Amino acid sequence: MEGNSCIRLYADQAQIMACKSKLKAAEKAFASLSAVLSLAGNEVRLKILYLLEEEKELCPCDLSDILGMTIPAISQHLKKLKDGGIVQTQKDGQTVFYSLVKELLPIVKPFFTHINSETFKTEVT
Amino acid sequence: MEGNSCIRLYADQAQIMACKSKLKAAEKAFASLSAVLSLAGNEVRLKILYLLEEEKELCPCDLSDILGMTIPAISQHLKKLKDGGIVQTQKDGQTVFYSLVKELLPIVKPFFTHINSETFKTEVT
DNA sequence: TTTGTATTTAAGCAACTGCTTAAATACAAA
DNA sequence: TTTGTATTTAAGCAGTTGCTTAAATACAAA
Numbered sequence: 029m030e031g032n033s034c035i036r037l038y039a040d041q042a043q044i045m046a047c048k049s050k051l052k053a054a055e056k057a058f059a060s061l062s063a064v065l066s067l068a069g070n071e072v073r074l075k076i077l078y079l080l081e082e083e084k085e086l087c088p089c090d091l092s093d094i095l096g097m098t099i100p101a102i103s104q105h106l107k108k109l110k111d112g113g114i115v116q117t118q119k120d121g122q123t124v125f126y127s128l129v130k131e132l133l134p135i136v137k138p139f140f141t142h143i144n145s146e147t148f149k150t151e152v153t
Numbered sequence: 154m155e156g157n158s159c160i161r162l163y164a165d166q167a168q169i170m171a172c173k174s175k176l177k178a179a180e181k182a183f184a185s186l187s188a189v190l191s192l193a194g195n196e197v198r199l200k201i202l203y204l205l206e207e208e209k210e211l212c213p214c215d216l217s218d219i220l221g222m223t224i225p226a227i228s229q230h231l232k233k234l235k236d237g238g239i240v241q242t243q244k245d246g247q248t249v250f251y252s253l254v255k256e257l258l259p260i261v262k263p264f265f266t267h268i269n270s271e272t273f274k275t276e277v278t
Numbered sequence: 279t280t281t282g283t284a285t286t287t288a289a290g291c292a293a294c295t296g297c298t299t300a301a302a303t304a305c306a307a308a
Numbered sequence: 309t310t311t312g313t314a315t316t317t318a319a320g321c322a323g324t325t326g327c328t329t330a331a332a333t334a335c336a337a338a
Contacts, residue, residue: 065199089315225327
């Protein structure tokens with residue numbers, strides 16, 4: 029990628045430089061936030077996060093029943109969420125309980141608020 | 154997917170049914186929110202949204218310069234954002250200005266708040 | 279009209295995603 | 309120990325994503 033851009037007269041060079049430096053300053057924040065958003069951007073995983081918020085903790089087996097998916101499929105989603113630092117595990121015998129990591133709640137909670145308000149809002153059609 | 158779940162003794166059948174019906178009620182909300190999140194979950198698109206919020210409107214050419222990517226790559230990201238209803242266009246001569254759609258701001262704005270607070274917070278390491 | 283600029287679209291492709299089935303692992307009860 | 313349950317891991321694969329380059333389109337100025 030070199031010099032493919034337009035050769036326009038009216039580009040505001042100062043604006044472009046300012047934008048570049050803003051992005052550079054926030055580089056890490058973009059990487060970590062987009063990682064969380066792309067995890068939550070999968071419908072199955074979004075539902076898992078919502079359920080964990082509602083129920084506090086659930087095991088892969090419960091999630092499999094609730095979502096109507098195979099255990100390995102659920103387990104692989106949970107692994108991604110755990111690797112992404114969004115959920116954590118606690119073992120009790122041979123069952124593993126998954127729950128939301130508190131630190132990520134500020135990002136994730138607004139989603140649930142939105143889900144609930146979309147779902148239970150008064151119909152005005 | 155049929156009967157692959159565990160055959161556990163202590164499944165709380167009432168809890169599982171309650172979860173299922175909550176999900177069913179919010180089915181549409183999950184679909185539309187996960188679509189928006191997966192769009193914003195791409196780092197390039199997240200930056201585009203952030204820049205549009207900061208600058209009010211930008212053309213593909215500007216974004217190409219700022220992000221250091223080819224025009225077609227940018228244009229294809231913008232198309233996805235437009236198809237997803239997150240951005241809108243306004244034409245002026247031969248340049249096309251992209252801006253955020255107001256209706257989606259409640260979902261998208263918290264991202265920017267998070268980006269800024271992560272970036273400009275006081276270091277407490 | 280011809281020429282040039284801004285943007286979009288299309289085709290090709292390597293890389294990634296999310297499922298499937300099968301096998302491996304962890305743990306508990308008999 | 310053997311047996312069974314809960315979970316994870318691995319391999320295979322169709323489908324999707326996000327870039328590239330090249331071509332098409334839209335519009336304005338000469």
